[in-house]
């Protein structure tokens with residue numbers, strides 16, 4: 110590692126973000142049907158049990174277990190039937206059986222159900238082979254959820270199955286955090302903000318970071334706020350940040366994060382006196398500027414698209430989840446055999462663009478260049494190599510973090 114620079118280890122930077130950040134968004138009440146992707150601001154409490162009453166798990170015949178035994182069984186059938194939504198009103202005397210359908214409340218006198226496929230019937234009697242285990246094919250009241258239980262905790266982000274659970278236990282409305290507004294701003298004189306048909310001079314490039322970062326915010330259920338592009342002009346950048354804080358709860362800039370002559374983001378944040386400039390011991394993406402602009406957190410991401418992407422996944426995503434009320438989010442990685450060879454130097458944690466071969470081994474992109482956007486698109490995830498030195502040979506276990514585990 111080059112001497113004379115204070116390198117911040119990845120874990121130190123993450124710890125700082127985790128301990129310093131807290132929700133910055135207000136709350137609102139929403140219908141459950143409108144709350145997909147939102148974060149609960151309060152625990153939910155089951156208003157009714159699931160299932161609310163004991164019922165049959167199958168189509169078949171219900172009876173009292175006490176009247177049955179081993180060997181061939183034959184029970185007379187009671188007239189009528191029990192169906193889901195149309196319960197049987199009477200009592201089933203011991204020694205008799207009743208036709209029962211999946212989801213039907215168990216009639217009084219029934220504690221056991223035999224599966225239709227295991228029976229024969231002439232319509233007046235039902236025959237099957239014993240023994241049948243007591244309470245077979247039945248579901249107890251509240252066996253899944255009991256009324257009054259805490260269902261989902263505050264901080265939980267609602268996914269489709271959560272809407273099923275809340276609806277089943279009778280919760281129609283939930284208190285949720287308002288969505289976090291994530292402003293995205295690109296900087297640099299060379300950047301052309303919108304792709305058009307014009308042939309550009311060689312010194313100019315289309316803005317790749319802004320569409321990527323806005324889309325990442327959307328994938329994470331935040332509200333992307335396009336703050337456009339500004340050139341390398343400190344006054345214009347300050348004015349744009351002033352406008353940005355009125356529209357966004359947090360701002361991501363890209364470019365101008367390191368210490369060069371045109372690195373205005375870090376310079377402005379330093380002037381504002383709120384700057385944490387980090388040389389993070391990470392590859393790619395070591396310069397990351399973090400500060401407050403009029404009280405709004407600003408992430409000054411490195412300009413290189415690969416570095417901007419990786420920094421946003423590793424540092425930006427959990428920071429946004431803290432600010433948005435859903436707590437700290439760790440990606441779930443898993444060990445897979447390497448399909449590559451690498452001699453990693455000590456010092457920086459490295460993230461390699463990677464994807465799985467058909468055999469489930471991690472192969473890496475042909476280049477580690479931080480401007481090689483095609484590699485981001487080629488990859489389906491990242492291989493994480495810990496801070497120390499390591500020699501990786503094919504077959505060695507490496508930690509693969511699929512894009513999906515980052516919510517992309």
Ligand SMILES: Nc1nc2c(c(=O)[nH]1)N[C@H]1C(S)=C(S)[C@@H](COP(=O)(O)OP(=O)(O)OC[C@H]3O[C@@H](n4cnc5c(N)ncnc54)[C@H](O)[C@@H]3O)O[C@H]1N2
Pocket residue numbers: 295296297299300314315316317318319363364365366367368369372394395396410411412413414416479480
């Ligand atoms: N003397 C040093 N120079 C550099 C260092 C260093 O440590 N010492 N680090 C390098 C690394 S690593 C990175 S990453 C960059 C980060 O610098 P900045 O955040 O100031 O980024 P810029 O210089 O503005 O841009 C870097 C690169 O990325 C391109 N870029 C910027 N914005 C976009 C965009 N929206 N879409 C597509 N491409 C973008 C820009 O044109 C540059 O090529 O610094 C290195 N230098």
Ligand code: MOO
Pocket residue numbers: 391392393394395396411413415416479
């Ligand atoms: O942040 Mo730079 O792009 O490490 O590679």
